[in-house]
Amino acid sequence: MDEQLIFSTNTTCTVGSLHSPNQTNLKQCSNEFRNGSCLVGSKYLLVAQARKALINVYRIEGSGKRESVEQRLPLPETVNCLEVVENNAEQNGNSQLPYLLLASTSSGKLYVWEMASGNLLTVKAMAHYQAITKIRSIIQGKYVITSGADARIMIWQTVDLVSQQDPKPLFTLHDHTLAVTDFEVSNAHSSQLSGKLFTVSHDMTMRCYDLNMDVFDKPQLLTTFTFPFPLECITLDPADRACYVGGAQGVYALPFYYPIGDRKVANLLSSDSSNILSCVEQQPGDKNADLFTMGKVALAKITNAQTSQLACSLEGSLLVVGDSLGKCTVMDVYSKQPVKEIQAIVANETAGEVTSIILNPVNVDNSNSLLGDGKTQSGFKIPNLQKNVFAREGLHDILFQIEDLQDSKVAPLDDFEAYLDQVAAEEGTFAQLGNVVSTVKVMSESEGANRNPENPDTAQRPADDGELLTMKATVGQLTGAYKELREMYDKLFQEHESLRSTLGEN
Amino acid sequence: MTSEPIPLSKLSKSLEECSGYDFQVLLRTLTSSKYVDDKLLKSDLAVFVAKVLKLLRSGEDYHVWKACHLINVLCSYNPVVLCSQAGEFLTLTFNKLEQKASYYRTTITSSHGRTLLACLVRTVGLLIDLVRGKPALTREVLTPRLSVIISTLVNLSQFEPKMCLSILRKLLLRNTTTFRPHANKFKMVLTNLLSKDYFHFDSATRKLIAQNFALLNLAKFSSAAKDETKSHHNTYQDDQWRKGLMSVLYSFKPVISLCGEILDFSADPDMQKLLQGLPAPRNGSPEEIFSPLEIDLNKPITLWAIAKRLNILSDLTIAFISQPTHFQLRIPLRGIIQISEAVLSLTTNYLPLQRTLRRDTELTSTVDALLPCLQMCGISLLRVTSQYYGKCTFPYTSNILSSLELFVPLKKGTTSVDFDRVRSLEGEMFELIKVADYYARQLGLSLGETTLFAKLVDTSMYLVKDTVLLNQLYGEHNAGAQKHSNKAKKANKQSKGSMSDMYSHPQEFTSVRTLKDFDALNDFLVSVVSRFKLSSVQQIQISKFCISNSVKLSKERGQLPHSFVRLLRALVLHPGYDRISILPIAVTLLKKQGDDVFALFCNPRLPFGAVQRTSEALNTYQGNLSSTAHEEDAGQFSGLSETPPKEDEFEQEAVSSRGNQVQNIKDHSSLYYESTMNGNVKRLISEEPEKVFKKRALATVMHNGAQQQETLTTVEKAETEVASIPVEFIQEKETTVKVDEDQESGGESEFEIPEINVSEDDED
Numbered sequence A: 001m002d003e004q005l006i007f008s009t010n011t012t013c014t015v016g017s018l019h020s021p022n023q024t025n026l027k028q029c030s031n032e033f034r035n036g037s038c039l040v041g042s043k044y045l046l047v048a049q050a051r052k053a054l055i056n057v058y059r060i061e062g063s064g065k066r067e068s069v070e071q072r073l074p075l076p077e078t079v080n081c082l083e084v085v086e087n088n089a090e091q092n093g094n095s096q097l098p099y100l101l102l103a104s105t106s107s108g109k110l111y112v113w114e115m116a117s118g119n120l121l122t123v124k125a126m127a128h129y130q131a132i133t134k135i136r137s138i139i140q141g142k143y144v145i146t147s148g149a150d151a152r153i154m155i156w157q158t159v160d161l162v163s164q165q166d167p168k169p170l171f172t173l174h175d176h177t178l179a180v181t182d183f184e185v186s187n188a189h190s191s192q193l194s195g196k197l198f199t200v201s202h203d204m205t206m207r208c209y210d211l212n213m214d215v216f217d218k219p220q221l222l223t224t225f226t227f228p229f230p231l232e233c234i235t236l237d238p239a240d241r242a243c244y245v246g247g248a249q250g251v252y253a254l255p256f257y258y259p260i261g262d263r264k265v266a267n268l269l270s271s272d273s274s275n276i277l278s279c280v281e282q283q284p285g286d287k288n289a290d291l292f293t294m295g296k297v298a299l300a301k302i303t304n305a306q307t308s309q310l311a312c313s314l315e316g317s318l319l320v321v322g323d324s325l326g327k328c329t330v331m332d333v334y335s336k337q338p339v340k341e342i343q344a345i346v347a348n349e350t351a352g353e354v355t356s357i358i359l360n361p362v363n364v365d366n367s368n369s370l371l372g373d374g375k376t377q378s379g380f381k382i383p384n385l386q387k388n389v390f391a392r393e394g395l396h397d398i399l400f401q402i403e404d405l406q407d408s409k410v411a412p413l414d415d416f417e418a419y420l421d422q423v424a425a426e427e428g429t430f431a432q433l434g435n436v437v438s439t440v441k442v443m444s445e446s447e448g449a450n451r452n453p454e455n456p457d458t459a460q461r462p463a464d465d466g467e468l469l470t471m472k473a474t475v476g477q478l479t480g481a482y483k484e485l486r487e488m489y490d491k492l493f494q495e496h497e498s499l500r501s502t503l504g505e506n
Numbered sequence B: 001m002t003s004e005p006i007p008l009s010k011l012s013k014s015l016e017e018c019s020g021y022d023f024q025v026l027l028r029t030l031t032s033s034k035y036v037d038d039k040l041l042k043s044d045l046a047v048f049v050a051k052v053l054k055l056l057r058s059g060e061d062y063h064v065w066k067a068c069h070l071i072n073v074l075c076s077y078n079p080v081v082l083c084s085q086a087g088e089f090l091t092l093t094f095n096k097l098e099q100k101a102s103y104y105r106t107t108i109t110s111s112h113g114r115t116l117l118a119c120l121v122r123t124v125g126l127l128i129d130l131v132r133g134k135p136a137l138t139r140e141v142l143t144p145r146l147s148v149i150i151s152t153l154v155n156l157s158q159f160e161p162k163m164c165l166s167i168l169r170k171l172l173l174r175n176t177t178t179f180r181p182h183a184n185k186f187k188m189v190l191t192n193l194l195s196k197d198y199f200h201f202d203s204a205t206r207k208l209i210a211q212n213f214a215l216l217n218l219a220k221f222s223s224a225a226k227d228e229t230k231s232h233h234n235t236y237q238d239d240q241w242r243k244g245l246m247s248v249l250y251s252f253k254p255v256i257s258l259c260g261e262i263l264d265f266s267a268d269p270d271m272q273k274l275l276q277g278l279p280a281p282r283n284g285s286p287e288e289i290f291s292p293l294e295i296d297l298n299k300p301i302t303l304w305a306i307a308k309r310l311n312i313l314s315d316l317t318i319a320f321i322s323q324p325t326h327f328q329l330r331i332p333l334r335g336i337i338q339i340s341e342a343v344l345s346l347t348t349n350y351l352p353l354q355r356t357l358r359r360d361t362e363l364t365s366t367v368d369a370l371l372p373c374l375q376m377c378g379i380s381l382l383r384v385t386s387q388y389y390g391k392c393t394f395p396y397t398s399n400i401l402s403s404l405e406l407f408v409p410l411k412k413g414t415t416s417v418d419f420d421r422v423r424s425l426e427g428e429m430f431e432l433i434k435v436a437d438y439y440a441r442q443l444g445l446s447l448g449e450t451t452l453f454a455k456l457v458d459t460s461m462y463l464v465k466d467t468v469l470l471n472q473l474y475g476e477h478n479a480g481a482q483k484h485s486n487k488a489k490k491a492n493k494q495s496k497g498s499m500s501d502m503y504s505h506p507q508e509f510t511s512v513r514t515l516k517d518f519d520a521l522n523d524f525l526v527s528v529v530s531r532f533k534l535s536s537v538q539q540i541q542i543s544k545f546c547i548s549n550s551v552k553l554s555k556e557r558g559q560l561p562h563s564f565v566r567l568l569r570a571l572v573l574h575p576g577y578d579r580i581s582i583l584p585i586a587v588t589l590l591k592k593q594g595d596d597v598f599a600l601f602c603n604p605r606l607p608f609g610a611v612q613r614t615s616e617a618l619n620t621y622q623g624n625l626s627s628t629a630h631e632e633d634a635g636q637f638s639g640l641s642e643t644p645p646k647e648d649e650f651e652q653e654a655v656s657s658r659g660n661q662v663q664n665i666k667d668h669s670s671l672y673y674e675s676t677m678n679g680n681v682k683r684l685i686s687e688e689p690e691k692v693f694k695k696r697a698l699a700t701v702m703h704n705g706a707q708q709q710e711t712l713t714t715v716e717k718a719e720t721e722v723a724s725i726p727v728e729f730i731q732e733k734e735t736t737v738k739v740d741e742d743q744e745s746g747g748e749s750e751f752e753i754p755e756i757n758v759s760e761d762d763e764d
Helices: A158-163 A288-293 A416-429 A436-445 A462-503 B008-014 B019-031 B045-056 B061-077 B081-104 B111-131 B135-156 B162-175 B176-200 B203-218 B239-261 B269-277 B302-320 B333-344 B359-404 B418-426 B427-441 B454-464 B471-479 B481-494 B500-504 B515-531 B534-556 B564-572 B584-588 B596-602 B620-637 B647-658 B665-676 B680-686 B690-705 B705-723 B733-743 B753-763
Strands: A002-009 A012-019 A024-026 A035-039 A044-048 A053-060 A071-074 A082-085 A100-106 A110-114 A122-124 A132-138 A143-149 A155-156 A171-173 A182-185 A198-203 A205-210 A220-226 A231-236 A242-247 A250-255 A257-259 A265-267 A278-281 A294-305 A306-313 A318-323 A327-332 A338-345 A354-362 A399-400 B329-332
Touching: A002 A035, A002 A327, A012 A044, A012 A338, A035 A354, A044 A082, A082 A132, A100 A158, A110 A158, A122 A158, A132 A182, A132 B584, A143 A158, A143 A182, A155 A158, A158 B359, A198 A231, A205 A231, A242 A306, A250 A257, A250 A278, A250 A306, A257 A288, A257 A327, A257 B500, A288 A294, A294 A318, A294 A327, A294 B454, A306 A354, A318 A354, A327 A354, A416 B019, A416 B061, A416 B111, B008 B019, B019 B061, B019 B690, B045 B061, B045 B081, B061 B081, B061 B111, B081 B111, B081 B135, B111 B135, B111 B162, B135 B162, B162 B176, B162 B203, B176 B203, B176 B302, B203 B239, B203 B302, B203 B620, B239 B269, B239 B302, B239 B329, B239 B333, B269 B333, B302 B733, B333 B359, B359 B427, B359 B454, B418 B427, B418 B454, B418 B584, B418 B680, B427 B454, B427 B515, B454 B515, B454 B534, B515 B534, B534 B564, B564 B584, B564 B596, B584 B596, B584 B690
Parallel strands: A035 A082, A182 A231, A220 A278, A231 A306, A278 A294
Antiparallel strands: A002 A012, A002 A354, A012 A024, A035 A044, A044 A053, A053 A071, A082 A100, A100 A110, A110 A122, A132 A143, A143 A155, A155 A171, A182 A198, A198 A205, A205 A220, A231 A242, A242 A250, A250 A294, A257 A265, A306 A318, A318 A327, A327 A338, A399 B329
């Protein structure tokens, strides 16, 4: 068990690890815009290439992983952000291809491809009025959220995106006044739109919305936090206990359950406090309670680095800070000490800022490494992405493969008790024959006719013997009679033959 | 007690004689891992195996049968035996099998012969399974014998598809190349089974037949000479598969068009368009799998041939699109969905019968019974498509939902559901509900204009009632009571048997809803309630159904079935437009057995260590340690994260970090309140329960006098519960009321709660 740390900078893309020193550099990769890479089924990495209308596909896990490009997907134009919508089918949930690939352009256009066929299902021109800064699919892919430099956040329903000619967003949030740079949604949610949405913007605010549709008709702004500098990125504690907000002046930790002295804790996200809280850096000697009454929250600073991307580890204790120099620092959230630094191997000063960070829990399994897993994975290829919008005609072929699930266990092994039960049931058919073994032959001799109730009792047998003798006698008589008849027939036949031959000669 | 196992030599002595329980004990002993020892191989194990082989060679069926089971157990639990003896075992069992199979007629005349045959087939299958994947064993044991095994199994599968097909399926999938020479023969066998005897088998066997038919396409048939002129075209790995699948899909169109003889398609231009668009061969006629149908409108019974054919075709399609393969398949998704749409459109809801047929009652009633059977094929196609292809069906969602809606029978000329026919299509309705549920799970909350789910909720609310089998009879009697009473009496006298029971004990003739039905319906209701915003009428109907049945069932069984608990949770969590909360009722109902969700809901708390502190006090070394511990705890409980903190925990934290301080209960509880009072809980408290219950009580009066008493008692119980709602909340009542009046324009707050006094008491 380890956590893969995948991060890209303007000119590099690195696959490292949080807890071990492994590190590989993916080749020929450059990524200019933030959030321009995404994982496909934890095995493949898609990276939108800078200044090229191209997506590079890398294989980063499993037996066939390598540093070079696995596949290149040409596009109609250069794209910024990428995201996939997983399929989550009931059966075959582990199908190799996700359902949709979403990509955005600097002009705010949203492309929607169906990955199983490469069909371009929708192009939503002017989805945002300026560049889209991040795309995420949430709640098992039922919804898609986009944020834009036009200060807006849109929540789309995935069905609408693919089935309507000109899809409309379900909700548009326009509380921010400058570009929305990043957002996060609660990891814990129900099967419908729920949880919380946190957005950060260049307008120096972070806003928290409640997405629970049972309570509100539309996403409800719960709290606004103001900061003293423009915000670039945000990440959430996996259990929504805190969030980490980063910008040019460093990273702050914002606990949502905020201690205000003497056993008191304030829930900063409660709806009826619907207010604006201004965040200030924690100074020694500050009294939280006093500050809180003035609408101020004192926050701990985690690092001073000029931050462009953030990510929080699986257990919520490590924070990965991607800075503007192309370096990732793993910070301990609690002690605020750096644990390790990861830099692209080909480090140079021109690496540029970190554009995306992905943390991916992986299973480290070395048990069988020498022999490999034997089963060679069949080549998996993403079909070419089409440049024309799909007309919804014809058969609409999609590529699909159902994995051959090897039956892990066979009959007696999986459930021995059931197997024994079957043995008992089967034995019943043999036991019907009374004294099992000795009578089998009798049965097969007098086959068929004897099958019905006639169940020879051993006690009756001697009595039957007399009958048997008489029957034998009858058989003897009959055979005798038959022999006589046969002889007569033969004689007559010979006579007949001789007559015919004589007639023939004549 | 020694750790030594019973020596095998002792066991082998009793091999021949033992039977019944002794034999089972013997088998159980053999599973011991103590026998996995290559030291035994030369001595005891060899003797034992020799004995087993002797049994296997014997001419007596019973001995052979015993040997088979011994081999099964020995080989699956003992790798040493498997590796050393699998070859011999396989050869001998297979020889026996071949012998039995070639004298098939003789073998099956006795029941034990058939058992033995099945057992031999299974043992051969098991040995193949066990050997597969082990390279050396496969090379030396399996490969030389496989071809003969396949040919025997293929032969036998004509007579015993149930026994052989599951093994053949695996062989097709894993040993495709070896199978190739036998593919043509097997295809003949399968085609024969499909066209002649298909409906003589149980559904599992039918499924196997269809699956084998599909998987057969993995083994390429001797392909015709390659066309050089087309060699520049892309070649796909799934060409053969595709050909098979398309020939099945092409067969749909003629069958559906044939229904045009019954239903007047010309009345509906959409239907004609749909029919036009069905997959059809572009040029030439592809290979036909089946002979043409013979249908005579003068003999309505022959119409069922259509249902048979459609069933086979849809089973085949399902097999083709749901089988694992080694390569990617091209699945014509739109074609499949169109076919199911067309099949589902075969209903008299919107299409009239052909003019010439309307007089013939025998024919029309046959058609009435036939059409739902046809539609079911479409439903099962859609079910499988949704199960395997999930979101890929998204572009067609509205089409799919509206064609599913076509299955709900309507009263002639109206849009209201015909409940009498719903009753006669019960099983099918359950299936429909399940399929609709699959699709609902994938969708988001806004649904456009589909009315399917509203109709299905109505239907399911109807289905939950018990059926009175005599309804029909009563209806007739009451209607014609005055007129024909004498005649009826006479008729009754003439009829034999005792008819009196029907009148004296009509309740014995009801078909009662079983728990299984309720479970199926509840699953659907849970997903509907939690996914869509229902109209308040339906929401109330569902709540009423849930509550009254919960009361009844928990009385009967002592505890509430799990599906009802889930429905209660869903209803509490998703109260619908009216925001009527049944939390108090739900809690009362579950008081006996307790429920984690409601416990958490009424007494919100955070997991330990969920609150992250960054204050200086904790920056010390000690604090460092404790916090990591907390952190770990929190990781485990992260699922519960959204609930606000719990008292104990605060206390604990406070103690650990700052030592004992004076407690300030008032502040604490206000904070507590602050943190709990978001979302539902707040609303629950603010909403006056009385009104809610009044509403329900009214509804009850209107609907059903009999149930009134029951429901009202529940209500009273619940009210008492409300009065004692956790005391911690009460203090903040004032603030809540204010907020509510501000935010929700005070529409529903005729707030007359005495509890405020209680809270003041508390403050001292």
